[in-house]
Amino acid sequence: MSASPSQPRSTRPSEGLTVLPLASPTLPPATTTNTTFVGRRDVWVVDPAPPWEAPREALLAEVRTLAHTGRAARGIVLTHHHPDHVGAAAWLREQTGLPILAHPVTATLLRGRPTVDRLLEEGDVLVGSDADDDRWQVLHTPGHAPGHLCLWEPVRRLLVAGDMVAATGTIVIAPPDGHMATYLAQLERLAALGPARLVPAHGAVVEAPVERLRFYVRHRLEREGRVSGALEAEPLALMALTERSYPDVPRALHGLASGSALAHLIKLEEEGRARRLDDGRWVSA
Numbered sequence: 001m002s003a004s005p006s007q008p009r010s011t012r013p014s015e016g017l018t019v020l021p022l023a024s025p026t027l028p029p030a031t032t033t034n035t036t037f038v039g040r041r042d043v044w045v046v047d048p049a050p051p052w053e054a055p056r057e058a059l060l061a062e063v064r065t066l067a068h069t070g071r072a073a074r075g076i077v078l079t080h081h082h083p084d085h086v087g088a089a090a091w092l093r094e095q096t097g098l099p100i101l102a103h104p105v106t107a108t109l110l111r112g113r114p115t116v117d118r119l120l121e122e123g124d125v126l127v128g129s130d131a132d133d134d135r136w137q138v139l140h141t142p143g144h145a146p147g148h149l150c151l152w153e154p155v156r157r158l159l160v161a162g163d164m165v166a167a168t169g170t171i172v173i174a175p176p177d178g179h180m181a182t183y184l185a186q187l188e189r190l191a192a193l194g195p196a197r198l199v200p201a202h203g204a205v206v207e208a209p210v211e212r213l214r215f216y217v218r219h220r221l222e223r224e225g226r227v228s229g230a231l232e233a234e235p236l237a238l239m240a241l242t243e244r245s246y247p248d249v250p251r252a253l254h255g256l257a258s259g260s261a262l263a264h265l266i267k268l269e270e271e272g273r274a275r276r277l278d279d280g281r282w283v284s285a
C-alpha cells in the first residue's frame with residue numbers, strides 16, 4: 001500500500017534530526033509542511049502545521065514515540081507566523097503541555113493565535129544534548145517574514161531553513177511581510193555559513209545548499225533585471241508591469257506574482273532606481 005497523507009513518512013538526514021512532512025494548507029504545488037524534530041535527547045519540534053485531524057495524530061504519535069528512545073520534546077518552535085507553519089501549534093501545546101517559542105515579531109504578528117510562551121532571538125541556543133554538535137543557534141533571518149528564524153548547527157553544518165528556501169514550490173516575497181533587499185541579504189548570509197545540508201519547510205532535504213542559496217539570489221536578481229528593463233520602456237501600473245516581467249508565469253498566478261513584482265519595485269525605489277508616480281504607475285528613476 002502506498003503512503004497516503006495520513007501515513008506520512010519521516011526521514012532522518014542526520015543524527016537527532018528528523019523531518020516529517022505533514023499535509024498543510026500551503027501554496028501549491030507544495031501540499032505539505034515539514035515538521036522538523038531537532039536534538040538528540042531534548043527535542044525541539046519545529047513548525048507543527050496541520051489544521052486537520054489525521055496529520056495531527058501522526059505528529060502526536062511522532063512526539064510520543066520519542067520516549068521509546070529516551071528522548072523528550074522540550075518545546076514547539078515556530079520559524080514564522082504564516083498559517084501553513086503554525087496550524088497545529090496550539091493543539092500540540094494542549095496535548096503535550098510543551099511551550100511555544102518564536103521571535104518577538106512573530107509573537108506580535110500572531111496576535112495570540114497561538115500565544116507565544118518564550119521569545120527566541122538571534123544568538124539564542126537550543127540545546128539538543130551535551131554533544132558539541134547538538135547546539136542549535138537561533139538565526140533571525142527576515143525577508144520572507146519579518147520574524148523569520150532559522151536553526152543552525154555549526155559543527156555538522158546543518159540548517160533548518162523554514163521558508164527561506166523551498167525544495168517544492170517557490171518562496172513568496174511580498175509586502176507587507178516580505179522585503180526583497182532583506183531577503184537577498186539573508187540568503188547571502190546563509191550561503192556564507194557554508195551549510196552542508198538544509199532542511200526546508202516544504203519538500204526534500206537540500207543536499208547542495210550553498211549552490212541552491214546562490215541560485216536563489218541569482219534568480220531574484222534576474223527577475224529584478226526584467227522589472228527594471230520593463231520600466232525603462234514606459235511608465236507602468238503594477239499589473240501591466242507584472243505581465244511584462246513574468247511572461248513565464250501563468251496568468252492565473254499574476255495576482256500572486258504582482259506581490260513579488262512590488263517587492264522588486266520597492267527594492268529598486270530604495271536604491272533610487274525607480275519611483276512611483278502620483279497616478280500609481282512606476283517609472284525608472
Ligand SMILES: [Zn+2]
Pocket residue numbers: 080082144145163
Ligand atoms: Zn511563509
